[in-house]
Amino acid sequence: MLKREVNDDPDATNRRQQAARERAAREREQRIAAALAQLPRVEKVKKAQGKPAESARVSTTDAEAAVMKMADGGFWPALNAQLATDTASQVIVGVELTNSGSDLGQLVPMVEQLRERYKQTPQEMLVDGGFAKREAIEKLATSTTVYAPVQQPKNSTRDPHEPLPTDSEAVAAWRQRMGTEEAKTIYKERAATAECVNAIARNRGLQRFSVRGLDKARSVLLWYALVHNLMRMVELAPGLVGGLS
Known part of the structure; x- marks a missing residue:
């Protein structure tokens, strides 16, 4: 030819x-x-x-x-993937993707997504310190109990769980709550759920997107969540899956 x-x-x-x-x-x-x-x-x-x-x-x-700045100290084009996970089953219940290099400001939109998707508000949310924005804690105070690490103060002699004079009632309650043994025990569940699911995603190759644009990358993330949840269904209800035709 x-x-x-x-x-x-x-x-x-x-x-x-x-x-x-x-x-x-x-x-x-x-x-x-x-x-x-x-x-x-x-x-x-x-x-x-x-x-x-x-x-x-x-x-x-x-x-x-x-x-965004990466773990190796370099700067690369990146997107910020957010996965909300049920602590009892490791099922992914919420998915979002942003081009923000910070997790601040992402907690409330995820709670709103869960409320819209499931017609109910999560009673508790376990999140890492990057999500612990005062405005978010205040906004969710009447519906969702937030468990997030309290930032260590610059003054090492000050108790980080002691409320500050400028704290609102909701923020003061969060500080005091995170200083209790009960909250520390509850927060340990995050390592076995959200962190575990994140690690599984990386091990399965979800480390970079081969598409451009938020919409296409979000579609990839949604497809991954669907596959992950199907695999969780196999683990949680093998008899049910075996009976499908």
């Missing part, structure tokens, strides 16, 4: 290659323009964090991804 093409139209290969180069150049130009459009948003986030706007970085690989 190639020989026929050379005989019939010797310049066809060159035109095809040139078209591919031009297409690649257009796509790169579009990605750069999309990344620059995200820059004001990222600068705003940096300013809110008390960092200079000049530290804002955007990705020309995926404009909807955020350049």
Whole structure:
């Protein structure tokens, strides 16, 4: 076929290659323009964090991804995956994906997702310290008991579980609650559930997305959650699964 093409139209290969180069150049130009459009948003986030706007970085690989600091100290385009897990079964009950490099501000939207999905509000949420935003604890105080580590104070002589004069009633109650042995025992369940499910996801290869954009990456995450839950169903109810046809 190639020989026929050379005989019939010797310049066809060159035109095809040139078209591919031009297409690649257009796509790169579009990605750069999309990344620059995200820059004001990222600068705003940096300013809110008390960092200079000049530290804002955007990705020309995926404009909807955020350049985040990784465990190895490097900076790479990344997305922040959120999985809510039932502590009794290790079933994933909530899924979200954001381009925020911080977990602050993610707790309330997840609780709202669970409320909408299951028509009831979770009575308790076990989350790591990155989610422990005062506003979130205050907003959820009347519906959900939050178990999250209290940040260690700069003054090592101060008891971190002692309420501060500026604390609201809900935040003061959270500080005191996390200082009790009961709360410490409850919080240990997180290691066997959420952290375990996260580790399983990494071991199964869910460490990077091979697609661009939040919507496509979120779809991948949802598919993973479905497969994970099917495998949990096999573990929890093997007789039920065996009877399916």
